[in-house]
Amino acid sequence: xxxAAQNAPLLAGLEAGGxxxxxxxARDPHRILASARFSTLKPQHTLTEVLAFFRDxxxxxxxxxxxxxxxxxxxxxxxxxxxxxxxxxxxxxxxVQVHLLDWFREKLGIPVRLDTDVNGAxxxxxxxxxxxxxxxxxxxxxxxxxxxxxxxxxxxxNGFTHTEIGxxxxxxxxxxxxxxxxxxxxxxxxxxxxCGPALEQRWQRPGTELPPSHPAWELQADYLAQMCANLxxxxxxxxxxxxxxxxxxxxxxxxxxxxVQQLLNGYGPAPALAHPDSYIVPPxxxxxxxxxxxxxxxxxxxxxxxxxx
Amino acid sequence: xxxAAQNAPLLAGLEAGGxxxxxxxARDPHRILASARFSTLKPQHTLTEVLAFFRDxxxxxxxxxxxxxxxxxxxxxxxxxxxxxxxxxxxxxxxVQVHLLDWFREKLGIPVRLDTDVNGAxxxxxxxxxxxxxxxxxxxxxxxxxxxxxxxxxxxxNGFTHTEIGxxxxxxxxxxxxxxxxxxxxxxxxxxxxCGPALEQRWQRPGTELPPSHPAWELQADYLAQMCANLxxxxxxxxxxxxxxxxxxxxxxxxxxxxVQQLLNGYGPAPALAHPDSYIVPPxxxxxxxxxxxxxxxxxxxxxxxxxx
Numbered sequence: 001x002x003x004a005a006q007n008a009p010l011l012a013g014l015e016a017g018g019x020x021x022x023x024x025x026a027r028d029p030h031r032i033l034a035s036a037r038f039s040t041l042k043p044q045h046t047l048t049e050v051l052a053f054f055r056d057x058x059x060x061x062x063x064x065x066x067x068x069x070x071x072x073x074x075x076x077x078x079x080x081x082x083x084x085x086x087x088x089x090x091x092x093x094x095x096v097q098v099h100l101l102d103w104f105r106e107k108l109g110i111p112v113r114l115d116t117d118v119n120g121a122x123x124x125x126x127x128x129x130x131x132x133x134x135x136x137x138x139x140x141x142x143x144x145x146x147x148x149x150x151x152x153x154x155x156x157x158n159g160f161t162h163t164e165i166g167x168x169x170x171x172x173x174x175x176x177x178x179x180x181x182x183x184x185x186x187x188x189x190x191x192x193x194x195c196g197p198a199l200e201q202r203w204q205r206p207g208t209e210l211p212p213s214h215p216a217w218e219l220q221a222d223y224l225a226q227m228c229a230n231l232x233x234x235x236x237x238x239x240x241x242x243x244x245x246x247x248x249x250x251x252x253x254x255x256x257x258x259x260v261q262q263l264l265n266g267y268g269p270a271p272a273l274a275h276p277d278s279y280i281v282p283p284x285x286x287x288x289x290x291x292x293x294x295x296x297x298x299x300x301x302x303x304x305x306x307x308x309x
Numbered sequence: 310x311x312x313a314a315q316n317a318p319l320l321a322g323l324e325a326g327g328x329x330x331x332x333x334x335a336r337d338p339h340r341i342l343a344s345a346r347f348s349t350l351k352p353q354h355t356l357t358e359v360l361a362f363f364r365d366x367x368x369x370x371x372x373x374x375x376x377x378x379x380x381x382x383x384x385x386x387x388x389x390x391x392x393x394x395x396x397x398x399x400x401x402x403x404x405v406q407v408h409l410l411d412w413f414r415e416k417l418g419i420p421v422r423l424d425t426d427v428n429g430a431x432x433x434x435x436x437x438x439x440x441x442x443x444x445x446x447x448x449x450x451x452x453x454x455x456x457x458x459x460x461x462x463x464x465x466x467n468g469f470t471h472t473e474i475g476x477x478x479x480x481x482x483x484x485x486x487x488x489x490x491x492x493x494x495x496x497x498x499x500x501x502x503x504c505g506p507a508l509e510q511r512w513q514r515p516g517t518e519l520p521p522s523h524p525a526w527e528l529q530a531d532y533l534a535q536m537c538a539n540l541x542x543x544x545x546x547x548x549x550x551x552x553x554x555x556x557x558x559x560x561x562x563x564x565x566x567x568x569v570q571q572l573l574n575g576y577g578p579a580p581a582l583a584h585p586d587s588y589i590v591p592p593x594x595x596x597x598x599x600x601x602x603x604x605x606x607x608x609x610x611x612x613x614x615x616x617x618x
Contacts, residue, residue: 089576136468152468157461159445159545160578167542167576169535171480185576226478233476234543236468267398267476267494269469 009065009302012054012108013294016040016071016100017117018092018144021050022291025057025064029128029295033061043098051107058108067104067112068297070120070290073147075100077115077162085114091184113301116162117141120293121283122149123156125241127296129284136238138231139283140165142224143244146191150235166191170226177202177219194223196246212251221252225259228280232264238271243283256280318374318611321363321417322603325349325380325409326426327401327453330359331600334366334373338437338604342370352407360416367417376413376421377606379429379599382456384409386424386471394423400493422610425471426450429602430592431458432465434550436605438593445547447540448592449474451533452553455500459544475500479535486511486528503532505555521560530561534568537589541573547580552592565589 008027015022018040025034034057038049058064074088085101105112115123122131122139131137131151139149146166150157157163167189172181179202183192192198199207203216210216228240246252257276264272272279283289317336324331327349334343343366347358367373383397394410414421424432431440431448440446440460448458455475459466466472476498481490488511492501501507508516512525519525537549555561566585573581581588592598 152461152466153464155462157466157544159461160547160580161545163545164542164577168539169478169480169572171478185574186572230477230539230543233473234539235466236470236472238469263478263495265494268473271469 010058010062011295011298011302012057012064012067012110013291013298014050014067014069014104015117015120015290015294016069017290018072021046023050023053024291024295025054025061026295029124029292029299033057035291040092042094047098047103051104054108064108064110066110066298066301067108068120068294068299068301069100069104069112069114070117070294070297071100071114072145073116073162074164075114075116075162077119077158078160079113085112111301113297115156115293115297116147116149117290117293118147118149119156119158119162120149120297121243121285121289122151122293123296124285124289124292125283126151126154128292129289130241130281131239134238136236137241138235138237138239139241139243139289140227140231141244142194142242142246143196146195146227146244148231150237152235152237165227165231166195168227168230170194170223190223190227194220194227194246196244199246207246207249212249217249217252217255220246221255221259224252224256225263228256228260229263232260232268232272236269239278240280241283242280243286243289247282250282253280253282319367319371320604320607320611321366321373321376321419322600322607323359323376323378323413324426324429324599324603325378326599327381330355332359332362333600333604334363334370335604338433338601338608342366344600349401351403356407356412360413363417373417373419375419375607375610376417377429377603377608377610378409378413378421378423379426379603379606380409380423381454382425382471383473384423384425384471386428386467387469388422394421420610422606424465424602424606425456425458426599426602427456427458428465428467428471429458429606430552430594430598431460431550431602432605433594433598433601434592435460435463437601438598439550439590440548443547445545446550447544447546447548448550448552448598449536449540450553451503451551451555452505455504455536455553457540459546461544461546474536474540475504477536477539479503479532499532499536503529503536503555505553508555516555516558521558526558526561526564529555530564530568533561533565534572537565537569538572541569541577541581545578548587549589550592551589552595552598556591559591562589562591 013024021038023036036053076083076086086099101114125131135154148165181188181192182198322333330347332345345362385392395408410423434440444463457474490497490501491507
């Protein structure tokens with residue numbers, strides 16, 4: 001096994017996040033051989049730094065076989081599309097139309113596979129984390145934005161393009177929560193009401209400064225519970241994993257679980273009703289699921305697996 | 310082709326609906342050889358009538374090869390489950406725990422495949438109707454209840470069990486719509502606000518008596534548009550087909566399409582934004598999609614295809 005890993009080709013993994021670009025090199029995801037982190041600035045600047053890292057790693061460790069990218073979105077993640085690997089109309093305006101996949105494929109001269117950051121993280125939690133042995137689950141991140149990687153029957157689900165669950169409609173009681181939401185497209189959609197920046201704008205200070213007893217958290221749990229109820233009815237998953245910066249506040253989990261049970265009111269699939277504590281859980285891989293997912297994408301590219309596998 | 314069809318085994322199809330049980334017999338779904346409709350009354354009564362029909366048909370036309378059932382829910386539609394084919398906690402209390410699949414398998418002595426009525430209808434629209442050539446679409450019924458069959462990458466999507474999109478949360482403005490909803494579990498979820506009985510209870514008369522200019526329809530379109538927006542963000546489908554009794558009011562389609570565009574506000578997958586008229590459409594098969602779907606399930610059982618294929 002170790003022998004096989006030593007002879008396995010080197011994999012380049014890039015988690016292209018809205019805040020940082022995390023780079024890793026490994027022969028297998030359990031053993032990272034080199035890593036680096038760069039702030040997400042202007043594309044030309046950040047991409048040049050990332051490229052230099054991978055070129056250096058290649059000189060030290062040997063030639064890279066394939067690359068995987070787990071990218072912030074929206075991004076074209078459909079391998080059959082002519083724009084596969086291109087960033088679409090993100091609010092990070094400098095990055096709109098940047099063709100991440102082509103850029104690295106040309107500069108590094110190796111095959112590249114790309115998917116969303118949340119699909120990458122879902123893949124990592126499935127293979128190495130909180131969804132091992134589970135065929136139907138959802139990985140949600142609640143941070144700067146809100147998005148999900150959805151696995152049904154063991155396969156990542158994509159439609160015409162990737163999902164954007166952060167933009168589902170919410171029920172908002174204007175008296176309880178007069179904050180109109182911060183989504184530039186929809187105002188008070190899920191992301192507009194419950195992402196990290198929404199929390200900060202509503203309460204006029206960062207979430208890290210809000211104590212667990214602050215009413216902010218009951219409200220936050222309510223929106224996240226609405227999300228979980230909708231995901232429960234729309235997918236019937238066996239587990240919902242919620243990660244991202246906002247969920248570092250671990251006291252949110254019992255609040256969300258309790259409110260979800262109230263919303264479901266006894267009606268729903270068995271995993272949601274019978275085992276609330278193992279139904280809504282934090283990620284097992286914490287902050288490294290994205291970069292591990294990128295390595296798994298590189299591995300899929302190497303072995304020619306279906307992008308959805 | 311005709312020769313092949315003449316020699317093909319006879320298929321029994323049963324659409325087990327909340328109002329009627331529709332029975333069909335055919336060698337191929339394009340040519341129904343016998344059909345009958347029975348009201349959904351007490352299980353023993355209705356099932357006996359259905360059984361008699363299929364036994365008579367078998368005597369006249371020849372032995373039945375396989376049976377497909379497209380059933381109202383909730384029902385266990387997971388072939389790997391010990392309860393596969395059993396009706397679960399439906400508000401139609403007489404039918405709770407009725408094991409539809411086992412009953413017909415034992416009485417008719419043939420293999421039986423069962424799925425939800427909406428999964429059956431989605432299958433029929435995919436093979437014979439409004440979703441031919443489309444890999445990612447959703448079939449929704451808006452009638453006595455609200456439910457969906459979801460096809461992604463050409464495959465029906467099921468989680469731990471089938472989805473129940475009718476129970477997603479809605480944004481309801483209490484001043485505009487003081488009706489608290491009729492869902493026995495959730496009150497004002499999608500189904501509680503927008504199914505046929507909700508329409509009737511809110512306005513104190515059947516939908517058929519409400520003229521197109523009545524404010525009922527703007528409100529109805531708003532809830533259905535919220536549903537479509539949520540489905541758009543949760544699945545990124547290429548098409549949403551909406552059928553069921555309530556959608557017989559064809560003037561709803563332009564109202565829903567217009568409101569969906571307002572809710573998406575320019576943000577979403579290309580099929581939703583660029584082609585609203587072909588994005589949200591009525592079924593091509595009208596009221597027969599369920600029974601055709603049942604025949605397709607029987608055909609899958611015959612050929613040993615995956616239940617999700």
